[in-house]
Amino acid sequence: xxxxxxxxxxxxxxxxxxxxxxxxxxxxxxxxxxxxxxxxxxxxxxxxxxxxxxxxxxxxxxxxxxxxxxxxxxxxxxxxxxxxxxxxxxxxxxxxxxxxxxxxxxxxxxxxx
Amino acid sequence: xxxxxxxxxxxxxxxxxxxxxxxxxxxxxxxxxxxxxxxxxxxxxxxxxxxxxxxxxxxxxxxxxxxxxxxxxxxxxxxxxxxxxxxxxxxxxxxxxxxxxxxxxxxxxxxx
Numbered sequence: 001x002x003x004x005x006x007x008x009x010x011x012x013x014x015x016x017x018x019x020x021x022x023x024x025x026x027x028x029x030x031x032x033x034x035x036x037x038x039x040x041x042x043x044x045x046x047x048x049x050x051x052x053x054x055x056x057x058x059x060x061x062x063x064x065x066x067x068x069x070x071x072x073x074x075x076x077x078x079x080x081x082x083x084x085x086x087x088x089x090x091x092x093x094x095x096x097x098x099x100x101x102x103x104x105x106x107x108x109x110x111x112x113x
Numbered sequence: 114x115x116x117x118x119x120x121x122x123x124x125x126x127x128x129x130x131x132x133x134x135x136x137x138x139x140x141x142x143x144x145x146x147x148x149x150x151x152x153x154x155x156x157x158x159x160x161x162x163x164x165x166x167x168x169x170x171x172x173x174x175x176x177x178x179x180x181x182x183x184x185x186x187x188x189x190x191x192x193x194x195x196x197x198x199x200x201x202x203x204x205x206x207x208x209x210x211x212x213x214x215x216x217x218x219x220x221x222x223x224x225x
Contacts, residue, residue, distance in 0.1 A: 034213065043115065043203050043216030044156070093211040097163050098144020101214060103156040 004088045009108040012082075018075040020107050022088030025069040031092050033064060034101070035073045037084040044087065044103075047073065078111045085109070116140045119204050119217035127225050128194055134220045136187040136204030145187040146214065147179060148203040156203065162187065163209065191222075199224045
């Protein structure tokens with residue numbers, strides 16, 4: 001699985017968009033980009049995933065560059081409850097197996113009033 | 114509520130004790146996982162089960178013994194643990210293929 005690089009920490013003002021970058025320059029054609037977050041003392045929570053097209057759901061948007069070497073997770077209106085560690089993970093999907101996740105250090109996002 | 118329940122939430126044990134961690138999911142998933150999260154470190158994958166069969170053991174010491182009796186339950190049996198085994202142990206489940214993993218809130222384990 002390809003390695004990802006994320007900034008260790010970021011701040012964001014409450015109500016503003018939070019843009020979290022991720023570099024995955026060695027990504028292969030069959031690898032997907034997944035984002036999870038972990039709020040203190042809880043298990044990781046799935047946010048969104050994508051292959052090459054931009055994706056949006058009720059939590060966030062995922063923007064993947066055309067060469068797929070980097071992506072950005074966007075939380076459109078950050079709240080204090082979005083304060084968490086955000087993980088960008090690249091993994092292959094095998095249709096008849098569960099997929100293993102290799103976590104890095106992630107980005108610690110602090111949303112401030 | 115993620116649909117994945119782990120018990121106990123906290124466990125303190127001596128190095129000579131034997132204990133078990135339990136994970137339960139009723140999401141209809143066929144894959145289950147154990148992860149370890151030590152202080153200030155990323156989550157580390159320990160074991161993967163697909164259809165009750167172990168498909169991945171990430172060089173985990175034999176003092177950790179997983180058991181998956183059915184697709185809804187996963188156990189981690191612990192014996193003769195070391196202080197460095199103190200950590201948050203997380204269980205997850207998922208459908209096969211693309212779909213994301215759902216995590217429990219973990220068992221916080223302290224070894225005296």
